[in-house]
Amino acid sequence: MTKSFNSDLMQGTLDMLILNVLHSDSLHGWGIAQRIHVLSSDILKVEEGSLYPSLYRMERKGLIKASWGISELNRRAKFYKVTKTGKKYYESEREKWIQLAGATAAVLGHSF
Amino acid sequence: MAETPNDLLKGALNLLVLRALRDESRHGWGIQQRINQLAQDTLSINQGSLYPALIRLEKKGLIKSKWGTSEAGRQAKYYSLTAKGRRQMGTETELWKQFSTTVNFILDKA
């Protein structure tokens, strides 16, 4: 089930979801993937092949910030945190998502 | 009318196109109009992303195209659903519903 989700779809929303889970906590990469996985009751599965590129891209854009910390394995790990810009970006993306989801639902609604 | 980000839209667009072609075959402009109409003008599809999507779908064998004459008497490419496309539309719709519900659920949580 999870696998069949079209990767285009995921990429569009992935940034938004990452920003969402980083909203309250700073997490490392694995933690982010886990959090999304858990939150979606195992429905959404974040692939590492798109997680890290997405993290690096957002870091370059200044939406998130990384710092080194100590993980639960007692090892050095990179923790990510949302920046102010990131928060703003998240809000606007969220708006757009809601708009899109609503509109799409309206279109599809005619068939149900 | 909000601007729709390409990344977000790209996934949904395939589905929207398939849906717009459910009842009859249309040319590109017609597809755009139909989506606008169904979405009650809350969604703006631009040609820049529509045509790439059409090409993608045709390659996957979900839609097929044929040259015809438009209302204005001009030559235009008409698209219609294939059987595979019709099936895919059913699955994708289900997937989309589940996906959007989940995303909405996560978004609401924060």
Place this chain on the structure above:
Amino acid sequence: MREFWKRFAGLFNGSRLDDEMREEMRHHIELQKQKNLEAGMSEKEAYNAAIRQFGNILIIQQQERENRSFLWVEQLYRDIKRAGRSLIGAKGFSFVVIATLALCIGVNTTIFSALHDLVLKPFPFKDGDRLIQVFNISSGFKGKSSESSIAQYHAFKTNADLFDGFALLWNQEKTVDLDGYTQLLKGKRVSFDLFDLAGVRPVIGSFFGEEAHVPGSDQGQVVILPQSVWENEYNSDLDVIGEEIPFTDTPYTIIGVAPRSMEAFGREIEFFIPLRTSARFAEARYLEGLPIDMWARLRPGVSKEAGEAQLAVLETRWLREESSPRIRSYLERIGRDVQLGQPSQLKQSFIMLQVGAVFVLLIGCVNVVNLFLSRAGRMQYELSIRNALGAGRRTLSRLMLIESFLLVFMAVVAGSILSLGGLEIINHYLSVADPSIQAITIDMVVVFFVLGLAALIALIMGLLPFGLLWKAGLIQRLDNGGRTASAGGLARKLRSSMVVSQVMIALTLMIGAGLLLRSFVNVMSVDPGFDAEDVVQARVTVPRQYRNTVDGNVFRDGVANALREVPGVDSIAFALNEPVSESAVFQKEQIHIRRSPYADEEPASMAYTLVVSRAFFDMMGISVLAGRSHNESDSSEHGFSGFVVDRSFAEFFFPDGSAVGEEMSLSQRPKAGKPWGRIVGVVERASLVGLESTDNFPVLYKAYIGAKPASFTLLMKTSREHDSVLKDAQSKLRAFDPKLVLSRGKSLQSVLEDMLVNRRGVTTLILGFAGLALTLSSVGLYGLLSYDVQQRQREIGVRMAIGADGKSVLNMILHQGLWKAGIGLGIGLLASLYLTRFLESQLFNTTALDAGSYLAAISFLLLVAFVASFLPARRAVRFDPLESLRAE
């Protein structure tokens, strides 16, 4: 920008980032494995599953590396290729943009090179900006004069403590007898402190010291060679020190070589020799027309104004306390003032030209922006598609910028070639206008100026039109499809105001050009008071064996007889100096009138003096008004006894009666028992110092009899072609004496015209600028209106369809064009009224508010504006109404 630096940094610490990334992913896998273990997998199983799940680390790493590193170099290359293709596709547009910008950049580079070289660049010496020339300004003698004096030099040197020092330079010509020929050398007599002042050290040997200035000392006969002479003539021979230069009067000993930078004090300096600066020399020669240049070095931190003020105080004190009553009264009469300044007299001309060039550039840029706007309008569709395909504002503006940079780059290349040509021309002009100026070259400052200018233009061209379109929201939505929407109200307003400013600038330039043209015509129509036509002149160097009076007369008669054999020579005359030359180099002497109204105060008055043979007046067409011209009795070995004066001399000194018969003397009053000289004739006034000169200095002619000069000027009147006459004259002279050489042969007419070369050059250039401005702004107006007409095709079609006749549509468009031109003219007129006052010093016999020039410029510009508006208007009327409706 931050993005850029991050990527740039990524180039250097790429491996560190790679390591961190690997660490991060290893950590991820570790955690996944942990979770798998908890789910009950075996160690190995858990690890493999984690790895499998993660996918290929290498691929992710590679992707990331590409993202952060210089992929954009490749991208840039692609963009440039794309821009190049798109520009080649729009050949007409590209050509016009490149041509316009190349012209503007070329013109500005040329003028700026000259301005920088002549005005802005400090002297090529250590702390060269503290090195300045001292000018004496006299209100009675219009303009700057570099006639400082030795007495003033001594006064300043002792008392001016805001200065490190002062030095004098005086042009000097000397002859050498080499290989049986007599050769003329140009050089400078300089005071010993000049080298110190410039802060230079000898290349080899030494410079002379103060002792060289003591009269009679054998230290006086020393010479310093400029480096280029040493290298070219002496092959950089180190043994040159101690060698003699056989100047015709006395041989001089070479004691040193001065570095090349010293040649900045004038072009073609072939030697430096000591200038006599003794006090005895000082007083006597104070007022005589010695064109001595004085240079000074300000102490560090002292402003030019402070230095000037101190010199003015010193001058006044010197006048009050030390000068003789005669000098005092003279200086008070001419109202002398000391000024410090840059060496170039051409400064003002070039500042003015630079302003003109910048005006042209502005107009050119406006046109190019206009072109870009139209093009952006046409590209709107393409831009929209790119936008739809995901290119954001930054990407699109980058594409536009690359196009504009590409165009500007080509324009810079073309413009640089143009400006090299332009510099050639300016250097040619300069060598005639002011031979003391070195040829202008392009240096780094100019290169930076051009590059900065170009970058600025490219930025404006690339971003302004695109920004407007974006702001007007014409790119983001494709609602209009392929229909060409107008570039929005903002863009339209901008374009209108640009046309208005173009007309404004063009008008200002045209009025300026009109005033200068009028001045030029005025100068050309000045009656010089003599007939320069058909007169050729040349310098003759007198060989050594003829340099006593008796032999001198024999020599001159011999020369005259030899020249009479030249076919086509009607008459022959001699003059000691060149009879027509700049006022600054014209000989001046003090006049003492025995029966003068100022006799009690012992005043001195100055007059230009010229030594000429009797045939001179006749040859030059200068008529004798009273008395007679010279004869044999007017001059002897013992001095001059009979003078011919010109009309202004007679009117100035003898306003009430005839000058003929009055007694006078030159330089000083005759000692007791010695006779006074006598005025024997009055001739018509002749402008020997050039057509432009407005000074009314009296002229006094001495008889060329019994003089024994080392060289003199030969004048011949001939109806033949000048060069061939000079050639024939040369060969006849060789037959008379094989050592004789004619030099600097020229027609008198060309001498007169060369004196106008500065004015001619400036006038031509400003006229050119005005023409360019006019063309560019009419193209701009035409372009805007045609674009408008095209945009409103539908509206016009509707109007015509509902019955408007062609005439009213024509009127409407015309009205729009002329209205814009009218606003431009109005503002331009106000600007001109203000700006032309800065032209005043360049004007001749006209004022900055000359109504004729204003009217001519305005009506001409109006006419051009009318034509530029009429053409598009007529096209609008010719539309088929139906056709224009269908076009939408």
